[in-house]
Every structure is written in structure tokens, then in C-alpha cells.
Amino acid sequence: MEHVRGLAFYTKLYRKILVQDLKTKMSYRADFIISTIGMIMTNLSGFVTFLILFRNFPTINGWDYYHMLFLYGFSLVALTPVQCFFDNNWNLRFMVYSGDFIKYCFRPVNVFFYFISEVFDVKGLGQLAFGIGTLVYSWIHIGLPVSFMIILKLIVFLITASLFMIALMNAAAATCFWIKNSGYVMVIMFRFKDFAKYPASIFSGIFKVIFTFVIPIAFVAYYPSLVILDPDNVPLLSLLSPVLGILFFYLSYKFWMLGVRKYDFTGS
Amino acid sequence: MEDYALVMKDVCKDFKVLNRHEGLKGSIQDLFSRDYKTISAVKDVSLNVKRGEIIGYLGPNGAGKSTTIKMMTGVLEPTSGEILVNGKVPYKNRTENCENIGVVFGQRSQLWWSLPLIESFKLLRDIYMVPKNEYNDMIELYKSLVDIEPIINKPVRQMSLGQRTLSDILAAFLHNPAIVFLDEPTIGLDVSMKDKIRSLIKGLNKEKNTTVILTTHDMGDVDALCKRIVIIDKGTKIYDNDIEHLKSYFGSYRTLHMRLADDTWESMLIDEKETDIMDVIMRKQKETKIKDIRLEEISTEEVIKKIYEGDAA
Amino acid sequence: MNPRKLLALTRAGIMESLQFRLGTFVTLFANLIYLVLVYYLWKAIYASSGVDVVNGMTFTDTMIYLILATSLFNFLEMFVVWDMSRSIQSGKIILDLLKPMKFRRYTFWSYSGSHVVSFFLTFLPTFVVVMIITHGAIHMGLNLIWFVIATVFALLINFNIEMLVATVCLYTESTWGINIVKETIVLLLSGASIPIAFFPDKLKTVVEYMPFRGVYDIPLTILLQKNGSDTLEGLLPMFLFQLIWIVILTAAGTLFWNYSVKKITVNGG
Ligand SMILES: Nc1ncnc2c1ncn2[C@@H]1O[C@H](COP(=O)(O)OP(=O)(O)OP(=O)(O)O)[C@@H](O)[C@H]1O
Ligand SMILES: [Mg+2]
DSSP, X not given: OOOOOOHHHHHHHHHHHHHHHHHHHHTOHHHHHHHHHHXXXXXXXXXXXXXXXXHHOSOBTTBOHHHHHHHHHHHHHHHHHHHHHSTTHHHXXXXXXXXXXXXXXXXXXXXXXXXXXXXXXXXXXXXXXXXXXXXXXXXXXXXXXXXXXXXXXXXXXXXXXXXXXXXXXXXXXXXXXXXXXXXHHHHXXXXXXXXXXXXXXXXOHHHHHIIIIXXXXXXXXXXXXXXXXXXXXXXXXXHHHHHHHHHHHHHHHHHHHHHXXXXXXXXO | OTTEEEEEEEEEEEEEEEOOOSHHHXXXXXXXXXXXXXXXXXXXXXXXXXXXXXXXXXXXXXXXXXXXXXXXXXXXXXXXXXXXXXXXXXXXXXXXXXXXXXXXXXXXXXXXXXXXXXXXHHHXXXXXXXXXXXXXXXHHHHHHHSOOHHHHTSBGGGSOHHHHHHHHHHHHHTTOOSEEEEESTTTTOOHHHHHHHHHHHHHHHHHHOOEEXXXXXXXXXXXXXXXXXXXXXXXXXXXXXXXXXXXXXXXXXXXXXXXXXXXXXXXXXXXXXXXXXXXXXXXXXHHSOEEEEEEEEOOHXXXXXXXXXXXXX | OOHHHHXXXXXXXXXXXXXXXXXXXXHHHXXXXXXXXXXXXXXXXXXXXXXXXXXXXXXXXXXXXXXXXXXXXXXHOOOHHHHHHHHHHHTTHHHHHTSSSOHHHHHHHHHHHHHHHHIIIIIHHHHHHHHHHTTSOSOOSHHHHHHHHHHHHHXXXXXXXXXXXXXXXXXXXXXXXXXXXXXXXXXXXXXXXSOGGGSOHHHHHHHHTSGGGGTTHHHHHHHHTOTTTTSHHXXXXXXXXXXXXXXXXXXXXXXXXXXXXXXXXXOOO
């Protein structure tokens, strides 16, 4: 007997795992509180850094305070899915190194799905709230219009941006299949994303290409948000970003799966 | 062909590893070295396993047992050769293959670490799409074979090693797979837990006609479960037949136990073709008083030891 | 304590780090990319401001400061918190506690090897690149020696902070949460994300007294010969500041550890 496992199957399974996971999370209240405090601290410190910067320098590359704040909020929201749904990537390195990773390969489901589904992290939600707050605040101060269309656009392009972020972290995590001790790759990739909140127009030459197409941090906030901020002359790359986002996500997934295939499962 | 649960033909597996040098200077050299060597973990292994068989897959440490199992489960791709599990190539159809196999890897739990066992079972039921009645039947069967009450509501993280292994074995059989791979399932367990696990495996094999491939270093497992054994050493298959056949090979061997004057037992393995047992006893009696004597056929343990040591023809 | 034994740990650490050769090169490469990001950002920031000197820092100063802060950060990065929580969760910590050596000391010397490796493979190359692109803006003299001393002190402060935070792992499994709190506090308040010179005065005064300044700001200030650190009168208070914090943190860390280790519950079996 063979089963076909389609989208409906995976959605249902994910929901069930999620419910179980949340139930156990509730029983570790201290951990939950500490993680939440951690999340708030990171956001606050990011915000303080931002304020200090603007206290010394009123504009950056023609972007004023509120526009920069918009970018900042945008990048925070775009980061939420990676925090909530793909957090297990941080454990990949240890699993691979110790050989425990093998357990994900014995089930008749997609390995990537099975691995990722194991952890859902609620703490990302705090960041979402923070990001939305920032976004709304700057939205009002810039005086952007509010309409159904523009909100829809915002949502589409936020999802786009988060696809790029997920792709970056997936790829960074997957390096551990080739590089033992690659923890640093993820750490630095996570730090690269801090630069997503600045306009990508600061880059020039070859690095502009690199940060757009190789390590696409320009897509984590800058290009997608231009659709909202500057609707009259949206660059082509912004319009293409949803397609590119899906492509990057797909490539990162393939890269991850390639790692699983190449990995030679040390340990008995 | 269709009648076999598992077929392996001339399977080889090589690992490429860096030739490491010794010492601090060596480590710095290694940083830039391209000096690789190949380890042949499995060499030309062929094997046919019938449905419902329990095979003891034996060999000394580093023989290549785990590597073979990884290939059978589709996790590793053989360097050359052919494997068919339930008539399919495992590494090419990993997902389909996984539907029909169960795996337990020694001390690594595959269950959700913080979930109660019963919740893990329910998730597995969904993953394998086990129909409700079959699932319930299986749980009933489990209940008749072992006492699962004390563990069923416990999170895996809070279980002892023995309970965890038991849970993992139960989980491996849950979807009624055609074939189950057990890599050292009794490692680190106490005598009574070993017993429990052996009778569980035996019971499940009998009830469901599940094929079982078992690696172990404990000959008690072999005696309790396997009729046929396969032995590999340094990656090469050196024996594949009934265990009785092997024992008759060493048919002229006896283990002689003697209780001496100070009430200690002394044991020795004697080949009757070469040495006369009475001679040995008489010689010993000249040194010390012998209070008691027992003569036994060679144990599996000793047979295997002789084979590992290279005494097999 | 026998120094031979300690150096053996260092040596083992060096060899272990070198095992992961690809990882070593990737780290170096990633750092260079990070360096590029910092360069472009601050170039844009200074270009938009229209002035050359902000709060006593030129573009070159800021660049050198931030890049070296990052590479100091990598050099000091220990993963103690991660490793500790792993070994607590797996129960492996028992083995470490049984080593015939004080646990804190054992940990410190075990990590020392990886510090040596990352000094040569990440800090030094970054330093050279900075020298090249700034056309030798860093003075090459006695300040280098003072810098090395200050860095060793920084390493001790950092280790103590790490150990303090890692000890908290004995009470909770939320490694991520604890680690991120530590990381953000250290990065912000030590001046690794924005030079302390840019901080508003009130914040600056608070930060002045905190130990974090001793980790990145002091070594870099000394290297760049800012704030009068080119004279002995300027140097001494900085070293003194670091030393006082080393003593305080070591004492606090030891007490906290000894108290906590009695309470641990060990997982696994
Ligand atoms: N991922 C790997 N990379 C390199 N060599 C490996 C790898 N996995 C196994 N080996 C080598 O292959 C050989 C067989 O290993 P394997 O784990 O299959 O042995 P085993 O028979 O299971 O031994 P044990 O009884 O100790 O579990 C060993 O020499 C081992 O060092
Ligand atoms: Mg093995």
C-alpha cells in the first residue's frame, strides 16, 4: 500500500505537531519568559542603536528618519516567519555533528519538513508586534495612504521579504552538511540581516550585485518596501521580487536537501 | 525475487577521509592537505532475506554493520552494488521505502523528545497514515506483549534508557512494516529489560510475520531470536547460514567446567579431536581436588569469538 | 596547578579547531564580507552627513573601530553558553565535572586553543586588510603591545561574563533566550555595534562604569591611541578598570557556579 502525501497531508500534520509542541511549551513557562525577554531586549537594543545613529547622522543616502524607520519595521516583520517556523535550523549543526540527524531520514515524509516542523517558536511573535508597531508609527508620520489595495500589497511584499530571509538562513544552516563546526556561518548570516534595514542604494559596483543576487539582503526590506514607499517609480527588481523570493526559497531548499544526500552520517 | 524481503548484491561502501597527521604541526599541515584515503566499510556483501526471518547480523566493532543498515534503510547510497528492500531500491525511493520499514538505532531515540509516548504514537499514526482500527489493534497487541502502562503517558525525555529503547521498538513496529532494522537494540540494558525486549520482538515477528534484521554484540539476543546469522568482518561477509550449522562445525568442541577445592569454577574450551577430556580432568586432579564437573556444548558466544579470531575454515 | 597540563589543553584545543578546516576558511571569508557591509554603510553615513568628523571620529576611525570590534568579537566568541547547555541537556556535563581540575579553569583552558587559532586565522588577516585599505592609519608602535595586553584582559572579562551566563543554563533550558540577552547587551554596551563615542552623554556615563567597555572599547581605543591612551597616564586607568572587573567577575562567577552546581539536575541516562 502506497500513500500519496500532498499539501493537505502536510498542513494537517504540521498543525498536529504544532499543537503538541505548544502544549509542552506551556509546561516550560520559565523558558518561555526568558526567551520573550531576550526577544524584547534584542529589539530594544536594535532600536537604541538606530536612535543613536540618527542622533548623530540625520539622513542616510537621502533617507530620512521616518523612511528609515519604515524599513526597520518592515525588516522586523519580514523576520518573524524565520523566527517562528524555521528556528530548528539553529539545532541542525549539533544534530549533524552528533549523528542524531539520521532519525529524520527514517520517516516517509519530506526530511526538510519533518526537521523544520519539530520546533515552532512563539517568541517570534513579540518581534512581530514590535515590527508592526514601528511600521504603523512610521506609516502615519510619512503620511502614506491607507487602502485595501495598499494593505494587500504590503502583505504580499512582506511575505516576499520573509522568503528571502528564510532562504538565507536555510542556506546558512545547510552549510553544516559540508562544513563541520559551521555554527559561525549562521551567526554571521543572522548578523548580515541587520544591514537589511538600510537602503541597498548604499552599495555600489560588484557588491551591489552580490548583496542583491548572491546574499540577497537587499531583498529583505529595501526592494519590497519600495513598492509601498515610492509607488510612482517602482524599480523592476521590486516588482520581480515575489518571483525571485520563491526562486531563492526553492534554491535554498534544494541546497538543504542536497546536503542531506551528501552527508555521510557519522556515528553508529 | 519477489519472495524476498531484502536482496543485496555485491554491495560496497567506501568512505573518503582525510589522512590526518599527528601532532600540532600535523594539524597545521592538514589544513592545506589533499591527502585522502579510502575506507572500504562494506565490501561485496550479498544477502537474501526471506519474509518473516529474523537475521542476526554480527561482526566485531567497526565491521560495517551499521553502515550496511544505513544503506538498507536508504540513508546512505552504496558505492556500488544493488539493494532491494521489498522489491524497491531504498535510496532511490526513500519515502516509499520508509513506509514499509521500521528502524531502531541503538541509543538514539527517534521519538519526540518532550512528548508523552502516546502522543508520539498518534503523530506516527498520522505520518504513516495507519487506519484507526489497525492502529488500535496494534496497541492492543502491544498491551498483550509488554506492560506499557508505566511509560505510555511519560515524555521520552524523562524515561530511563531501557524504557526509551522499548518505546523506540514499539514505535518502529507501529505501522506494521514488512521489515524492521534493529541496530544494537539491547545495548546498555539490564537482564530483565533485555528479556522483555527479546520476547517483544519475537512476539511481533510471530504475530505480524515481520522480517527483522538485528545487529548485536550480545549472543543472548542471537540465541533468543535468530535461527540464521550473517557475520561480517572488515566489511566482508564471512559466514551466512543457520546458527546450528555453525555450531556443528565446532561440533567436536566442548566447554568443560570444573569446581575446584576452593569452590571456584574453572572453564576451558576443548577440541575433542585433539585433546581427550578425561586426560585434562586427570591432569587437573593431580594438582587439586575437583568437586564437580559439568560438560557443555560450545556456546554461541564461544563460536562467534572463535570466528572473530579467525579460526573458521 | 601544573602549567604543562594547562598548555596541553590549549594544544588540544588548537588541534581540534584545525580539524574543521573548511569552517576556518569560511569564517575568514564571512568576516571579509561583513567588513564590506560595514564599509559601505558607514561610507554612506559619512557621505550624507557632509562633515568629516563626528564626535571626534573620522570615517576611517569609525571603520577601523567597527571592523576590528567585529573581528575581536569573533576572536572572543566562545559558544560556552551553547556548549554548556548542550552538555547539561545530554548529561555529558557529569564527565566534565569529574575531570581532575576545577571546572571553570578546565573550561577556560579548553577554549584557549580555539582563541589562538581564531587569532591567527580571523583577527590577524582582518587587521592586515584594514591596514591596507586605510593605508596604514593604525600607528605601529608600543600601542600594539598595550593592545595585546588589553585584549588578554578583555578575553578574561569576556570569559567571566560567558561563564556567568552559562551558569544560568543550569536553571533553564532556554539557551537561546539567555544567549541572545547576553549577546545584545554585550554588543550594544561594549560599543561593538556603534562606537561609544556616538552615544548620548547620559548613556555614555552609565556605559563608562560597566564591564562591557573593557571587552571591545578599551582595547580598540588603545590601538587607535584615542582618549589619551598614547600616554602612560591615560593607559593606566584603562588597565586598572579592566583588572578591577576581572576580579569582581571572577569572584562573582566562582561563587555563583559553586552554588549552582550543587543544585543541578542531570538529564539523560
Ligand atoms: N561517516 C563515516 N565516515 C568515515 N568512515 C566511516 C563512517 N561511518 C563508518 N565509517 C567506518 O566504516 C567502518 C564500519 O563502521 P560501522 O559503523 O558500520 O561499524 P559497526 O560494524 O557498526 O561497528 P560497531 O559494532 O562498533 O557499531 C569503520 O571502520 C568506521 O570507522
Ligand atoms: Mg554499529
